[in-house]
Amino acid sequence: MRFHHLAIPHTVTHPDYVACAYTQKVLKFAKMMTQKGHTVYHYGHERSQVECSEHITVTTDADLETAYGSHDWHRHQFKHNTQDHANQTFIRNTIPEVLLRAKPGDFLLCNWGIGHQAIAQAVASSGVIAVEPGIGYTSGQFARWRAYESHAVRNISAGAGGQDWYARVIPNYFDPEEFEYSTKKSDYVLYLGRVTELKGISACVQATAAAGVELKIAGQGSLLDLGYTEIPEHVTELGYADVELRKTLMRDASALIIASTYLEPFGGVQVEALLSGTPVIAPHFGAFAEVQRHGKTGFLCHTLRDYVSAIQQRHTIIPGVCRARGLAYSLENIAPEFESWFANIHDVYTRRGWNELEV
Numbered sequence: 409m410r411f412h413h414l415a416i417p418h419t420v421t422h423p424d425y426v427a428c429a430y431t432q433k434v435l436k437f438a439k440m441m442t443q444k445g446h447t448v449y450h451y452g453h454e455r456s457q458v459e460c461s462e463h464i465t466v467t468t469d470a471d472l473e474t475a476y477g478s479h480d481w482h483r484h485q486f487k488h489n490t491q492d493h494a495n496q497t498f499i500r501n502t503i504p505e506v507l508l509r510a511k512p513g514d515f516l517l518c519n520w521g522i523g524h525q526a527i528a529q530a531v532a533s534s535g536v537i538a539v540e541p542g543i544g545y546t547s548g549q550f551a552r553w554r555a556y557e558s559h560a561v562r563n564i565s566a567g568a569g570g571q572d573w574y575a576r577v578i579p580n581y582f583d584p585e586e587f588e589y590s591t592k593k594s595d596y597v598l599y600l601g602r603v604t605e606l607k608g609i610s611a612c613v614q615a616t617a618a619a620g621v622e623l624k625i626a627g628q629g630s631l632l633d634l635g636y637t638e639i640p641e642h643v644t645e646l647g648y649a650d651v652e653l654r655k656t657l658m659r660d661a662s663a664l665i666i667a668s669t670y671l672e673p674f675g676g677v678q679v680e681a682l683l684s685g686t687p688v689i690a691p692h693f694g695a696f697a698e699v700q701r702h703g704k705t706g707f708l709c710h711t712l713r714d715y716v717s718a719i720q721q722r723h724t725i726i727p728g729v730c731r732a733r734g735l736a737y738s739l740e741n742i743a744p745e746f747e748s749w750f751a752n753i754h755d756v757y758t759r760r761g762w763n764e765l766e767v
Contacts, residue, residue, distance in 0.1 A: 415452030603629030608667025682734030685727030
């Protein structure tokens with residue numbers, strides 16, 4: 409198969425951008441499909457570090473500087489707008505590059521939803537098939553062909569109305585080589601992600617305090633940004649976690665804790681923890697309820713008391729069970745799900761579609 413793989417306009421397809429789940433999906437998808445023998449054209453920033461058939465530069469550091477100035481995305485959340493200079497430059501430069509390489513039946517991977525719609529419309533005459541291969545957003549969907557990160561986000565997007573036979577739930581995918589499995593754990597509990605109440609950070613602080621356990625916080629932002637006048641005594645803030653720091657923190661933590669207050673479309677940090685042999689303490693809704701096995705890979709919680717109890721029981725979880733569950737989401741295991749989906753879509757254009765009976 410041939411893929412025209414559109415990057416995220418406001419970032420760089422590079423391991424350093426681990427804080428952006430969509431950027432990391434672009435990075436890992438390219439590796440996953442290239443290693444399966446498919447042709448992957450990656451359209452993105454000049455500093456992209458991605459395994460693919462061909463990288464095509466469509467944005468530069470100058471474009472990011474023009475759009476975002478001195479904004480520090482390590483300290484704060486990413487800054488972006490579909491109408492800003494970086495996004496508009498990405499669209500303008502990508503269209504002719506795709507048309508130069510496109511063949512009928514190729515797939516155009518719109519990883520940024522409506523942010524890539526203008527490109528899909530402009531190259532439609534070439535016969536490429538626009539798809540959204542990793543929907544983790546509940547608005548801004550446009551493509552005929554859609555794959556969702558979880559049943560949670562698919563159901564909330566579709567509502568109670570009719571379903572599309574071709575819409576798929578294909579979970580996020582991870583490279584086990586990025587993580588280090590260990591059965592030896594330190595005593596601290598880890599929170600890794602954006603430091604925001606959307607992720608339930610105050611509940612994590614409160615639960616670990618009640619359990620008398622150290623909480624290490626790594627990610628964009630600080631408790632001081634959320635109205636805390638000081639960092640609680642049992643909390644250590646580490647700032648942004650790059651690839652190596654993330655690996656170490658995940659490996660050594662006695663548990664990962666997250667208490668998202670919104671319907672989490674996937675929560676990739678939970679699989680990263682499992683690959684490290686680290687149990688997960690999370691809410692009993694959203695994608696957590698699909699990935700976790702309560703009492704086996706961690707604990708799913710409803711109340712603060714549940715969280716405190718889970719922290720107290722975290723050492724009862726077997727690291728090997730966590731690791732095995734995490735490997736279900738490896739590049740190797742998820743690639744066939746995508747290949748099957750893309751083949752089904754091709755059938756619509758070249759065979760009898762849903763009614764096709766021959767393999």
